[in-house]
Amino acid sequence: MAEPLEGTFSAEHSARLLRNYRYVVERTMRALGGWIALTPELSAKLLMGRHVWDLAQQCDAFGQRLPELRSRAHVSEAANPAVATFMDSLEDAEEPDQTVERLVGVYGVLKPHLLATYRDHLARANPVYEPPTRRILARCIDDEERHIAAGETILQYLAAGPRPTERVSARRRHLEGLLAAAGGVTGDGLATRDALDVARRQTDLSDDAQEFIRLEKATGTWPVPxxxxxxxxxxxxxxxxxxxxxxxxxxxxxxxxxxxxxxxxxxxxxxxxxxxxxxxxxxxxxxxxxxxxxxxxxxxxxxxxxxxxxxxxxxxxxxxxxxxxxx
The missing domain is CATH 3.10.450.50 (Nuclear Transport Factor 2; Chain: A,)
Known part of the structure; x- marks a missing residue:
């Protein structure tokens, strides 16, 4: 019979995972914040702006949890150099005409992987002595479900047509290859991605991607004399x-x-x-x-x-x- 205090993760191992999560979340937050000024499409701008705040809250939660696991507060750590290489490649879509590349990297590759990783961690985290970590993971799971649903909607809208679709596929293959080579964001291998039916998830008003698209279409005719x-x-x-x-x-x-x-x-x-x-x-x-x-x-x-x-x-x-x- 399993002991209720038995767990998969030691305090040291849990701290290492949280530092790994914080590393990719912090870099994603900074990338989205920087891309807002580079992105001409209003729908994508609004999407990124909404999610920067959520990611900042996640970073803060991971950072504050670390001292409780006998680790320094607010420290981010790449699991290995290959994770840093993956993030470098994800962030390199900096041209104004690379909006779909930015979106597929974050919402089509990284966030689905984070969602699967958080779910796997939550399933194995001990409910007796790891409630704080479990609460953080539950909040992150909720955020990622909303983010993926909204991001995929905007991506489908902006990537309509054969050439953008080809760009999306090429970008996805490239980044997924780098992520697999890194062993995921923790370096421990890719968590199993169950069928994530998040596209139809009822989203909050702040993440209503269809509203972002309507706003973009409403400003399509500029008041040029x-x-x-x-x-x-x-x-x-x-x-x-x-x-x-x-x-x-x-x-x-x-x-x-x-x-x-x-x-x-x-x-x-x-x-x-x-x-x-x-x-x-x-x-x-x-x-x-x-x-x-x-x-x-x-x-x-x-x-x-x-x-x-x-x-x-x-x-x-x-x-x-x-x-x-x-x-």
């Missing part, structure tokens, strides 16, 4: 065509084309343009345009000001450039 929209369209077409004379006519008096970011764009081949952001700054308007070509892309930020002759550009900068990834 008609005359500015026409000027922006003509200006962007001149950028794609590489027509310096046409570009110069949109510059405000006193601004020379050679003194702008045009010098870094000249010579590149672009085939299409897309307005990706609009903002009001006092009497001026900021418009961000993405230029896409066969071998490279660029994001251009123009500050427009109204004049007696119509809208003119007071400042022109390149916000980012990158090479197009092979399909």
């Amino acid at each position: 008609d005359d500015l929209e026409e000027a922006q369209r003509s200006f962007a077409a001149a950028l794609v065509a590489g027509d310096a004379a046409a570009l110069a006519r949109w510059l405000a008096p006193g601004l020379e084309l050679e003194a702008t970011a045009w010098s870094s764009l000249r010579g590149a081949r672009y085939s299409r343009h897309l307005t990706v952001a609009f903002a009001r700054l006092g009497h001026q308007r900021l418009l961000k345009t993405r230029l896409e070509g066969p071998s490279s892309s660029a994001t251009v930020l123009a500050r427009w000001t109204s004049s007696p002759e119509g809208w003119r550009i007071a400042a022109l900068d390149v916000a980012g450039r990158d090479a197009v990834r092979p399909a």
Whole structure:
């Protein structure tokens, strides 16, 4: 007959597991917080913002539990170097057009693994002398179920179409391979992932992914004045065509084309343009345009000001450039 005080984990082993959990949760929290500014899609921004707070609470709970297990408080520890490599790879999706890569890494690979790991730990944690750890794990399980359900909904919305689906599959295979090579976040092997029917889970209002999507769709039509929209369209077409004379006519008096970011764009081949952001700054308007070509892309930020002759550009900068990834 099993003794009620017998348990799977010693205090030292439990502390090590909590340090391992805290390591990946802390890094995920920081990654999500940093990605918010890089992510253009509103639905994904809201998703990440909601979950950063939950992860901060998890980190704090793990950290406060450690002294009770005769370990230093608030210490994070990678189980092995391969776990650090996995997290490095998960965090490397830092380009504005890599939102689906960010989401599949966190919500399609890491969090389902954490959920299975927490469930396995909870099932084996002794109910007599480990109630504090069990309560923390139960809270984390609840968080991860909500996070996965919301994350998968946003991912399916943003990854519609064959090319995004291929990117999701490639990213998932890559990260799952690294995670398996690390032996999971604890280094002890991958916990069995039962059929996790979390996609249909009733979520709290704060995690209502469908509401995030509705908010994103509601802001799909930007309040760009008609005359500015026409000027922006003509200006962007001149950028794609590489027509310096046409570009110069949109510059405000006193601004020379050679003194702008045009010098870094000249010579590149672009085939299409897309307005990706609009903002009001006092009497001026900021418009961000993405230029896409066969071998490279660029994001251009123009500050427009109204004049007696119509809208003119007071400042022109390149916000980012990158090479197009092979399909």
